[in-house]
Amino acid sequence: MKQVLVQNGRGLCSIAVVEDGQLMEYYVERPSEMEKAGHVYKGKIVNVVPGLQAAFVDIGLEKNAYLYIDDLLPAHLEKQPEDKPPIRDLVKEGQTVVVQVKKEPVGTKGARVTTHCTIPGRWLVFLPEADYSAVSRKIDDSEEKVRLKQIADDIRQPGDGIIVRTLAQGQTAEVLKDDFRLLKEVWSEVEEKARLSSAPRLLYRDLSLLPRLVRDLFTDAVDEWIVDNTQAGEEIKAMLNELAPELADRVKIHSSGHPLFEAYGIAGELEAMSRRQIWLKCGGYVIVDRTEALTVIDVNTGKYTGEDDFEHTAFATNVEAASLIARLIRFRDFGGILLIDFIDMEQEAHRQAVEETLREGVSGDRTRTNLVGWTKLGLFELTRQRSRPAVDEQFNNRCPHCGGSGRILSTSVR
Secondary structure, three states, X not given: OXXXXXXXXXXXXXXXXXXXXXXXXXXXXOHHHOOOOOOEEEEEEEEEEHHHOEEEEEOOOOOOEEEEHHHOOOOOHHHOOOOOOXXXXXXXXXXXXXEEEEEOOEOOEOOEEEOOOOEEOOOEEEEOOOOOEEEOOOOOOHHHHXXXXXXXHHHOOOOOEEEEOHHHOOOOHHHHHHHHHHHHHHHHHHHHHHHHOOOOEEEEOOOOHHHXXXXXXOXXXXXXXXXXXXXXXXXXXXXXXXXXXXXXXXEEEOOOOOOHHHHOOOHHHHHHOOOOEEEOOOOOEXXXXXXXXXXXXXXXXXXXXXXXXXXXXXXXXXXXXXXXXXXXXXXXXXXXXXXXXXXOOOOXXXXXXXXXXXXXXXXXXXOOEEEEEEXXXXXXXEEEOOXXXXXXXXXXXXXXXXXXXXXXXXXXXX
C-alpha cells in the first residue's frame, strides 16, 4: 500500500509519502517561498574567477549564482575538450547567458546554475543542444530499454537531447512523441523570451511542489492520493485527466474533523524522525549530526543487550539502524556526503548484510544515491545528489546562543 497525504494549513503545503504504513518521504513548501531549482533565467556575468574556474551570475536573486566551468562546456561528454580551457575563454564580464538553477541557495551560498537546461515532462526530459538520448537506469527490462531508446532516437532532431523517464515504461511511441512536441514548444517560448528580454529575467518557472509531485510521483504504484482540501483535490484530478485519466479516481478527499496527518497516525512519526537522537525498536539509537560539508550518523547499542555475544548484538543493532537510516535519508532529503559510524563488527558476512540492508532501503529513492562502501576506518560512506535544501534546513533556524553546536560555554570558565 502506497499513499500520498497532502495537508494544507498555516501557509504550508505538506506532503507525506507512506509505504505500508511507514513514513518514507516528506515535502513542504510555503507558496510565498517557492523553490527556485529548475527555474530558467537570463543572467549577466558579473565576475569571472580564473582561480576557481567559475563565474558569478546575476539572475535577480539576493545572491549572485555560481556557474562552474563544467556547466559551461557541452553537455555531451564526447564533445568536451580533453583539457579544460581557461574560463575566460568561454565567458566575459557583462556577457548575458541563459542558465537553469541546479541547486538552491543554501546558507551563505548562492544558487548553483548550469547552461545545460532540462525541461521535464510526464514521460520525457528535454535537453536542448545536448545531442544524445538516454533511458532511465531504473528501468531494468533490457528489451524495454532498447525499445524506448529507439523511440527517443527516432523523434529527436540533430542537437536535441532526450532522457526517457522511468514512468515511460510501456508507453507508445505516439504518447512519447506528443510529450516531446510539448516540451519543444515550451523551450521555443523560453528562447523567444531570452531574445527579447534584458538580464536579469526569469524565463521559465518549474511547477510548484504539488503539481510537480503529481507529474513525477503519481503512477500506478500509488494506491491513494489523499488531500484535506476539496479545491486541491479537484485541481489534482484536472491535472490527471490530462496526464493519466485512469488514476483520477484514486484521489480522495479527507473530510474528517481531525488533521490529516493525525488521522493517519504519522504526526508523531514526523516529529520523531526529525530529532537528532532517534531510538530503534531494539533499544539502540542513532545520532544525526549535520555540517555544511557532510552528514554524520552514529549508531549505538543504547539499552540493547539482548544477544549472548557482542558481535551478534552489534549486528542486530546495525541491521535495524541501516533500515532506519535508509528511510531517514529519503525523509529528510539529505544530500552530499554521508558517513555512517556503525557499531564495529568482526565478521565480513555481517558487514555485507548491513550494506545490503542499506542498499535495499535506498533502492526506492527517486534521487540518485551512490553507496561508496566501507572506509579503512570502518565507516560506511555514501553520496546523494542534492538540488534543494534538506527539509530541516528550510524550517529550522540556527540557535542564536550556541550557533548550532548544542553547547554553550560553561559558567565555571566564563
